[in-house]
Amino acid sequence: MTDTANVPDHLDVVIVGAGLSGIGAAYRLQTECPGKSYAILEAREALGGTWDLFRYPGIRSDSDMFTLGYPFKPWRDAKSIADGPSILRYMVDTAAEFGIDRHIRFHTKVVSADWSSATAQWTLTLEQRDTTGTTVATTLTCNFLYACAGYYNYDRAHAPVFPGVEDFSGQVVHPQFWPNDLDYAGKRVVVIGSGATAVTLVPAMAEQAAHVTMLQRSPTWISAVPGRDKQADKIRAILPPDLAHRVIRTKNILFNIGFYQYCRRRPESARKLLTALTTRILKDEKVVAEHFTPDYNPWDQRLCAVPDADFFKAMKKGTADVVTDHIETFVPEGIRLKSGRVLEADIVVTATGLQLLAFGGIAPKVDGETVNLSDQFVWQGAMLTGVPNFAVCIGYTNASWTLRADLSSRLVCRVLNHMVRNDAAAVVPTPDGKLDERPLLDLASGYVQRSIAEFPRQGDRRPWKVRQNYVLDSVTTMRTNLDKTLVATPRSAVRPHLSAIDQ
Secondary structure (H helix, E strand, O other), X not given: OOOXXXXXXXXXXXXXXXXXXXXXXXXXXXXXXXXXXXXXXXXXOOOOOHHHHOOOOOOEOOOOHHHHOOOOOOOOXXXXXXXXXXXXHHHHHHHHHOOHHHHEEOXXXXXXXXXXXXXXXXXXXXXXXXXXXOEEEEEEEEEEEEEOOOOEOOOOOOOOOOOOHHHOOOEEEOHHHOOXXXXXXXXXXXXXXXXXXXXXXXXXXXXXXOEEEEXXXXXXXXXXXXXXXXXXXXXXXXXXXXXXXXXXXXXXXXXXXXXXXXXXXXXXXXXXXXXXXXXXXXXXXXXHXXXXXXXXXXOOXXXXXXXXXXXXXXXXXXXXXXXXXXXXXXXXXXXXEOOOOEEEOOEEEEOOOOOEOHHHHOOOEXXXXXXXXXXXXXXXXXXXXXXXXXXXXXXXXXXXXXXXXXXXXXXXXXXXXXXXXXXXXXXXXXXXXXXXXXEOOOOOOHHHHOOHHHOOEEOOOOXXXXXXXXXXXXXXXXXXXXXXXXXXXXXXXXXXXXXXXXX
């Protein structure tokens, strides 16, 4: 791990965030722009991002690891849907194998980023914590800034205020801040929510708790998937690891895209298929109709995957159930619902969702003026209008995050090399006409709708449209004409001794 004192005051590229995206970005930068100096700035004390932050029972991926994993680092574990600790080990091993860990500056938070057109540089104001916990403000300059911190707030979760919660005699916890010493063995648990976190928590806690109830306001589409990919096992048995990884990855990409397109193009058929699959497991049409048949169509919101039907199996065992109702108020013994029913609980888990935060909270300034992100458009899903030499990493909403993240990192490297070839000190994407704006994340999910207005927009045509199709993106992203939509500032127009993009 890089010591703060040994990092230069100026770098070619700064990557913000040492999570899944940041580690992947560093690998691409090392291999495709080997002459560039860089560092990864990580506000927390360890790498891993989401997979180090979340510690709740059963934490796991909701995408298969052959696509969520890196294309350059084959996933070798048995399970296709992996648990959080396995994913974290995979990331730590990747960072160590490629020497990426030596470039990470921990306890380093970017609090402001100011672009200077005169020098074609970013000045970053940082907060760094030393071993005693003391915070010191420092600065760092770089030529290119790449935000790989995701799009949700690590410090705050979405926490609605429930009436009467102060009267509850039990314990209330949020999955994002899970207490290490929480003892739920033999306890009655109510999990508020119906998203991926809730459907993960319920079967995991049901193994020890007296009973777990998932309390939802309305149903979510939930689908059972194999925890282990048997076809992948057969492929890995006969092919070398790297080739097997590519074949399995391609197979899963095509299947996931195909299923997504099926849901979007034939929603009624998809509804019948998903309800039939759930009914086959639970063998109770009434329960499926009441608790697992949403009003919205599949993939209007992200589909929840449950490996090996563990969520449904907990229900069949009687250790878990689902209640669809609204909360009237908390009471000392639990939660009273609008129907009048009281759910008795010793522990209430508020799996009420994430709070979005654009690009790790970085509010970029250009020549001292704060950029209003919601006024900007995203180019190729990676760079922003009005902000030179700045890129963001945003994954897919309908497929594995890493698929889009890796494409964005490769694109950033292509832009950096393009700048060197053209002796450019800076580039900024600029549309060649008016764009019809659309939300950046096209999902009806509550956590998206609450904050999406604060994010940049996407346009109505390429390269300003953020598509949810890896096959199309993989063909077009690296072939786009950079000269057509990137406006360059020549090196001769800036102070030459301060700009080092080609060093």
